[in-house]
Amino acid sequence: MLLKFTKMHGLGNDFVVVDAVSRKVFFNKQQIEKLSDRNWGIGFDQLLVVEPPTNPDMDFRYRIYNSDGSEVEHCGNGARCFAKFVLDRELTNKRIINVETKRGAIQLRVLDGGLVTVDMGEPSFDPNDLPFTAEPSDALYSIMAGDVEYFMTPVSVGNPHAVIKVDQLTDDEVATVETLIECHERFPRKVNVGFMQVISPDEIKLRVYERGVGETQACGTGACAAVVAGIKQGWLSPKVTAHLRGGDLHIEWQGEGSPILMTGPAEKVFEGQIYL
Numbered sequence: 001m002l003l004k005f006t007k008m009h010g011l012g013n014d015f016v017v018v019d020a021v022s023r024k025v026f027f028n029k030q031q032i033e034k035l036s037d038r039n040w041g042i043g044f045d046q047l048l049v050v051e052p053p054t055n056p057d058m059d060f061r062y063r064i065y066n067s068d069g070s071e072v073e074h075c076g077n078g079a080r081c082f083a084k085f086v087l088d089r090e091l092t093n094k095r096i097i098n099v100e101t102k103r104g105a106i107q108l109r110v111l112d113g114g115l116v117t118v119d120m121g122e123p124s125f126d127p128n129d130l131p132f133t134a135e136p137s138d139a140l141y142s143i144m145a146g147d148v149e150y151f152m153t154p155v156s157v158g159n160p161h162a163v164i165k166v167d168q169l170t171d172d173e174v175a176t177v178e179t180l181i182e183c184h185e186r187f188p189r190k191v192n193v194g195f196m197q198v199i200s201p202d203e204i205k206l207r208v209y210e211r212g213v214g215e216t217q218a219c220g221t222g223a224c225a226a227v228v229a230g231i232k233q234g235w236l237s238p239k240v241t242a243h244l245r246g247g248d249l250h251i252e253w254q255g256e257g258s259p260i261l262m263t264g265p266a267e268k269v270f271e272g273q274i275y276l
């Protein structure tokens with residue numbers, strides 16, 4: 001089968017986006033792994049599959065797969081690219097788009113100038129929601145990664161994140177987390193790991209080692225998790241700019257009971273076709 005796709009990115013977090021509204025398309029794990037391979041396939045961090053909604057109140061459903069073939073609940077950078085994709089392809093002309101994801105319903109608002117604001121829903125700090133094996137607590141949680149003890153905040157924004165505050169971001173830390181924290185036995189469904197440096201109450205630097213992918217140029221849900229963790233711990237104010245390797249995201253959270261709002265860009269790189 002010849003598969004038509006669009007290559008997109010949100011701050012360098014890259015995606016292959018497929019229109020499964022106009023024509024049904026299904027992928028198995030092996031196909032996704034092969035397509036995601038940067039030597040043998042197209043190469044991407046996540047595959048986004050745009051489908052018709054199953055709920056009549058929604059405009060679309062979209063499914064998200066990591067490059068290792070695992071299906072995930074939520075993808076912040078992907079949601080913005082999804083909005084640009086459905087508008088560019090004239091699958092909708094709405095600028096407020098309601099979408100079903102594995103995490104539940106999300107709302108996307110396309111702003112003048114092309115930026116997209118995503119209502120990411122409410123975060124949860126309950127370890128059971130990630131899941132993370134621990135008794136709920138307001139303090140930081142200690143976790144051993146090899147010989148090193150890290151102190152982290154577990155956050156679910158639909159997908160699981162461990163947020164670790166560091167004084168200075170270094171390559172070493174990010175490189176060692178793969179098996180040590182992402183696959184730690186206390187995270188039975190694995191975890192995305194964010195290392196956050198607080199620059200001021202409204203500015204952070206962040207690097208994220210993504211579950212099922214590795215370190216990416218940017219992670220939207222990771223930025224949301226880091227900011228809400230920082231607000232909860234009293235380090236950050238409600239509106240924060242997150243500097244990621246690929247650029248900046250603007251995150252707003254007014255506290256318990258409020259949704260997280262994430263604003264950032266979405267770019268198309270090219271269109272292509274490949275035999276599946």
Ligand SMILES: N[C@@H](CCC[C@H](N)C(=O)O)C(=O)O
Nearest residue numbers: 075076077159211219220221
């Ligand atoms: N790149 C994404 C997150 C994608 C999913 C993540 N790797 C997971 O497994 O939960 C983003 O921009 O949020």
